[in-house]
Amino acid sequence: MAIIGQKLVRQIRETGWKATVAQRTDDAFTRFTAGLTWDDVRGILRGDPPAKPNPRVKPHTEGFWFHIRPTFYHEAVTTLYPTFRLGYLSALFFLIETITGMFLMIFYTPSPERAFTNMIDILTNVPFGSFMRDLHRLGAEAMVVVVTLHMWRTYITGSYKKPRQFTWFTGVVLLIITMFLSFSGYLLPWDQLAFWAVTIGTSMADAAPLVGREVNLLLRGAPDIGAGGLLRFYLFHVLLFPLIGIVFLGVHYYKVVRWGISLPPELEAIGEDTARKVDQTKRVMFMPDIITNEIMYAAVAMAILAVSAATWYTAPLETHSNPQVTPLHTVAPWYFYWLQGLIKIPHILPFPDTLNFINKPVDDFFALVGLTPKMLWGIVIPPIIIVLLFAIPYIDPNPSRRYKDRKIAIGLAVAFELLILYLSLGGIPTGVPGTGFGYVGGNPVVEVAQEFIPDEGESEVKAIPYDQLIVGKYPLANDPAIDERNAPRLREIVRAIYADIEHRKHTADPLGKKMPEEAEGDVQVKLLQENLKEFIITIRYIDENQAPQTFSKNAYIHKNSDYR
Amino acid sequence: MNLFYKIITFRPSFGLRIVTGLVGIVLSLAICGIVGLTDMVAAQLKTNDEAFEGRLMEAGAKVYFEQCARCHGLQGKGADGAAPAISSIAFLGAQNTNPPTPSQRLKDIGWIGSLESYIEAVTTSGIPIKSSQAWEQNHPPFAQRFAGPLRDDQIKNVTKFVANWRLKPFTDGVVDAPKPGAGSGPQPTPMPLGPKENAGLEVFKGAGGCTACHAVRGVAAGAVGPTLNKLVSTAEKRVTQADYKAAGGKATDAAGYIRESIVAPNTYIVPDCPQGACPSGVMIQNLQQILKPEELENLIAYLMTLR
Ligand code: HEM
Numbered sequence: 001m002a003i004i005g006q007k008l009v010r011q012i013r014e015t016g017w018k019a020t021v022a023q024r025t026d027d028a029f030t031r032f033t034a035g036l037t038w039d040d041v042r043g044i045l046r047g048d049p050p051a052k053p054n055p056r057v058k059p060h061t062e063g064f065w066f067h068i069r070p071t072f073y074h075e076a077v078t079t080l081y082p083t084f085r086l087g088y089l090s091a092l093f094f095l096i097e098t099i100t101g102m103f104l105m106i107f108y109t110p111s112p113e114r115a116f117t118n119m120i121d122i123l124t125n126v127p128f129g130s131f132m133r134d135l136h137r138l139g140a141e142a143m144v145v146v147v148t149l150h151m152w153r154t155y156i157t158g159s160y161k162k163p164r165q166f167t168w169f170t171g172v173v174l175l176i177i178t179m180f181l182s183f184s185g186y187l188l189p190w191d192q193l194a195f196w197a198v199t200i201g202t203s204m205a206d207a208a209p210l211v212g213r214e215v216n217l218l219l220r221g222a223p224d225i226g227a228g229g230l231l232r233f234y235l236f237h238v239l240l241f242p243l244i245g246i247v248f249l250g251v252h253y254y255k256v257v258r259w260g261i262s263l264p265p266e267l268e269a270i271g272e273d274t275a276r277k278v279d280q281t282k283r284v285m286f287m288p289d290i291i292t293n294e295i296m297y298a299a300v301a302m303a304i305l306a307v308s309a310a311t312w313y314t315a316p317l318e319t320h321s322n323p324q325v326t327p328l329h330t331v332a333p334w335y336f337y338w339l340q341g342l343i344k345i346p347h348i349l350p351f352p353d354t355l356n357f358i359n360k361p362v363d364d365f366f367a368l369v370g371l372t373p374k375m376l377w378g379i380v381i382p383p384i385i386i387v388l389l390f391a392i393p394y395i396d397p398n399p400s401r402r403y404k405d406r407k408i409a410i411g412l413a414v415a416f417e418l419l420i421l422y423l424s425l426g427g428i429p430t431g432v433p434g435t436g437f438g439y440v441g442g443n444p445v446v447e448v449a450q451e452f453i454p455d456e457g458e459s460e461v462k463a464i465p466y467d468q469l470i471v472g473k474y475p476l477a478n479d480p481a482i483d484e485r486n487a488p489r490l491r492e493i494v495r496a497i498y499a500d501i502e503h504r505k506h507t508a509d510p511l512g513k514k515m516p517e518e519a520e521g522d523v524q525v526k527l528l529q530e531n532l533k534e535f536i537i538t539i540r541y542i543d544e545n546q547a548p549q550t551f552s553k554n555a556y557i558h559k560n561s562d563y564r
Numbered sequence: 565m566n567l568f569y570k571i572i573t574f575r576p577s578f579g580l581r582i583v584t585g586l587v588g589i590v591l592s593l594a595i596c597g598i599v600g601l602t603d604m605v606a607a608q609l610k611t612n613d614e615a616f617e618g619r620l621m622e623a624g625a626k627v628y629f630e631q632c633a634r635c636h637g638l639q640g641k642g643a644d645g646a647a648p649a650i651s652s653i654a655f656l657g658a659q660n661t662n663p664p665t666p667s668q669r670l671k672d673i674g675w676i677g678s679l680e681s682y683i684e685a686v687t688t689s690g691i692p693i694k695s696s697q698a699w700e701q702n703h704p705p706f707a708q709r710f711a712g713p714l715r716d717d718q719i720k721n722v723t724k725f726v727a728n729w730r731l732k733p734f735t736d737g738v739v740d741a742p743k744p745g746a747g748s749g750p751q752p753t754p755m756p757l758g759p760k761e762n763a764g765l766e767v768f769k770g771a772g773g774c775t776a777c778h779a780v781r782g783v784a785a786g787a788v789g790p791t792l793n794k795l796v797s798t799a800e801k802r803v804t805q806a807d808y809k810a811a812g813g814k815a816t817d818a819a820g821y822i823r824e825s826i827v828a829p830n831t832y833i834v835p836d837c838p839q840g841a842c843p844s845g846v847m848i849q850n851l852q853q854i855l856k857p858e859e860l861e862n863l864i865a866y867l868m869t870l871r
Contacts, residue, residue, distance in 0.1 A: 045582065047578035047579075047582075078575060079572065079573040079574060079575045080571065080572050080573065080574045080575075081572035081573060113716060113717075116717065117717065120616050120620075123612050123616065124609055124612040124613035124616050125609060125613070126609075127600060127603045127604050127609065128596075128599060128600060128603060129603075129609075130612065131596075131599045131603075288578070289578075292578065292581045292582060292585065293576070293581055295581075295585045296576070296581045296582075296584050296585040296588065298588075299584070299585045299586075299587075299588025299589045299592065300584060300585075300588045301588075302588060302589075302592045303587075303588040303589075303591040303592045303595075306591070306592045306595040306596065307591065307595060310595050310598065310599055319619075319623055320623070320715070320717050320718075322715075528625060529725075529728050529729055529731065529732070530728065530731035530732045531618075531728070531731065532621060532622070532625060532725075532728060534625070555622075556621075556622035556623075556625040556626060557622065558617075558618030558619065558621050558622050559618065560614040560615055560617065560618035561615055561616075561618030561619045561621075561622060562611070562614075562615040562618070563619075
């Protein structure tokens with residue numbers, strides 16, 4: 001202490017106050033940046049040419065964070081093509097998810113009694129709460145997209161070939177982890193959407209032969225999802241999967257740096273890998289070029305995400321989970337629609353009838369061993385896809401990365417993608433709107449009511465402004481007795497219900513079911529309490545046994561509930 | 565093709581990178597600032613809070629009509645012998661008076677907590693010992709941990725719904741709970757039944773199958789059709805009503821009305837049943853064929869004792 005003090009005193013005496021402070025500050029700054037002075041950093045951000053010897057390589061040897069980054073890139077990989085910065089963006093989203101996730105963790109308890117209440121608290125009591133939640137959910141969906149695109153680009157540019165087979169291998173693990181992170185996070189809000197999506201998802205595991213029951217028990221902690229399942233999914237989501245992710249990200253990126261980012265195929269001789277042999281004239285230094293580029297990408301991605309979360313995107317929160325009530329048309333997350341499509345397979349094939357002669361014996365066989373074909377598609381296909389993904393670099397016999405030599409590989413990939421797209425469309429819970437593709441609806445009468453008052457999720461009826469809900473009973477008609485000026489929305493909805501019923505009388509749904517000819521009904525608005533109304537759709541019809549039937553469905557609407 | 569090539573080989577200049585990066589950072593920070601301001605200064609949180617209160621109350625309404633209305637009535641006005649009013653001024657107090665009226669009921673029973681906590685407590689655990697003999701049944705427990713059907717959040721929601729009646733509580737037609745202790749003496753001895761009435765009671769419980777749908781104090785607790793505790797006085801009132809005559813009702817006295825209700829139940833449809841408007845066509849239609857003539861007479865004689 002005394003010695004430091006003496007040195008300081010001496011320095012002040014010899015060079016004066018100002019110079020000493022400047023020198024010491026710069027010193028601290030240089031230590032922080034692992035070797036760059038303030039002037040160096042300024043130079044980097046201004047794009048000045050480096051001094052000689054180049055001080056900007058110092059952090060790459062002195063500091064941890066920069067030593068995991070390369071000192072320079074090959075000029076040819078710094079344009080948008082070939083990387084499109086998708087790997088970088090994947091890592092960025094991983095970081096964003098970690099930060100926003102830690103924020104949400106503070107306010108969240110993984111117990112069935114509290115989870116849902118905590119979610120409401122986050123939205124109603126925590127400053128930045130709903131913003132963070134939107135960021136976290138949107139970021140998760142964006143990450144799935146970005147990681148998938150990144151896999152696509154490495155496939156298309158043939159970057160998985162020798163010597164990068166293992167990079168690809170770890171990448172597939174990261175893809176699975178990304179999906180699992182998304183899926184495990186899905187349960188945490190503990191609303192109906194979460195509960196049923198995950199119940200259906202894990203029940204697929206249940207159907208697997210031999211180990212299915214055990215795997216399912218392990219995941220759910222009990223035969224049904226409850227306190228145990230929630231806790232487990234929480235721990236998977238915040239601990240296990242992120243840890244595996246970080247480990248594999250480390251290995252993945254180590255391999256990337258070790259082999260260098262692969263050059264565009266046309267720049268190399270077939271079978272050669274020259275990514276690490278970069279000519280002096282072709283080098284683009286990490287500082288300042290790559291780092292400014294990355295900061296730009298991060299800033300733009302962040303801005304897009306923030307603007308979206310603050311404006312058009314709102315993470316859904318449905319009603320409290322209820323194991324006793326399965327909402328009609330439960331939904332999986334969109335990136336699992338293809339799986340839902342798989343389960344619907346015989347139903348969405350373009351030629352199901354012609355295939356029956358195969359379908360039937362296959363069905364019979366599986367029934368014999370206690371499996372339904374539905375389970376077959378759900379359990380057998382996804383593992384096959386994953387194994388194939390892992391194996392790609394090891395089974396692709398073609399040494400060339402050139403596009404014109406890889407027509408088969410790229411063709412197969414496009415075909416695969418089209419198949420996934422087809423399955424995803426078929427997997428949309430309500431079918432593709434307007435075409436009936438993938439439609440599995442039931443009684444048209446129930447479907448009409450469901451369309452206007454869905455069990456869960458956004459509903460046109462609940463979005464009617466409260467003061468337009470004028471108490472009364474309105475027979476369904478094209479010109480209902482509702483004043484256009486006082487209640488335009490109510491009028492419009494009553495007309496829409498009428499139009500929907502009439503439409504279904506003439507046009508059979510994709511499964512050939514029609515609305516009974518005599519169906520008619522009414523809409524009733526009741527005042528239950530101050531600020532609380534009830535909206536009831538009643539449809540009367542004659543069923544196929546000639547018996548008169550009445551079906552009604554209602555929604556309670558509070559003045560403040562503000563559904564939009 | 566040329567444009568495509570230009571796009572994919574695009575390398576932003578140094579200046580562009582710095583400017584775009586700055587714009588992105590500033591934009592993100594600005595959004596954070598705006599979100600913070602709307603959350604805290606512009607009371608966005610409060611709006612969200614009200615919205616979710618509303619949505620939870622909607623969920624509570626669903627619970628009420630599924631679980632509570634069969635005893636407490638559609639409007640919470642209660643029903644003789646079945647359940648007290650929980651939408652009345654005496655129970656809730658009122659917020660639409662100036663100053664707000666406090667709850668008389670909470671004062672009577674000496675509950676020191678809030679109204680909400682009382683409703684929640686009663687609903688959660690039920691009332692193990694009747695507070696008054698006026699009620700036929702004990703209050704059932706509703707919480708799952710007391711073997712009831714509801715989760716705790718559902719109980720909170722239905723509590724919000726019941727408490728919301730405070731904005732405009734009812735005064736007329738309500739069946740308020742008697743003061744604690746009052747009415748807790750021995751049950752009023754039922755009118756002794758003669759042999760004819762006794763035979764009628766047997767029909768009511770047996771061949772007629774009436775108990776499945778109707779509630780009669782001490783005899784049956786059906787909740788499909790109207791409660792018959794005060795059938796005779798209801799019937800006397802009803803035969804004078806205009807809507808009864810308009811519907812084609814021909815009876816002029818209670819006995820006639822009851823007979824008509826049994827042999828031609830669709831003549832006049834009673835407006836209120838425990839679970840909403842009474843359904844037509846639900847009451848058995850062919851009782852005249854099912855019951856022997858003397859059974860019918862005995863049944864009517866029995867029903868005439870329900871005053
Ligand atoms: C969390 C997910 C992932 C992250 C954070 C990540 C990160 C990265 C990064 C930063 C690079 C450097 C080159 C570039 O930016 O394109 C890279 C390269 C690579 N990644 Fe990934 N990656 C992920 C997932 C995947 C997946 C799912 C695959 C394929 C199945 C994959 C396969 C590869 C391959 C083969 C390379 C080498 C490309 C080349 O050298 O040109 N990665 N990864």
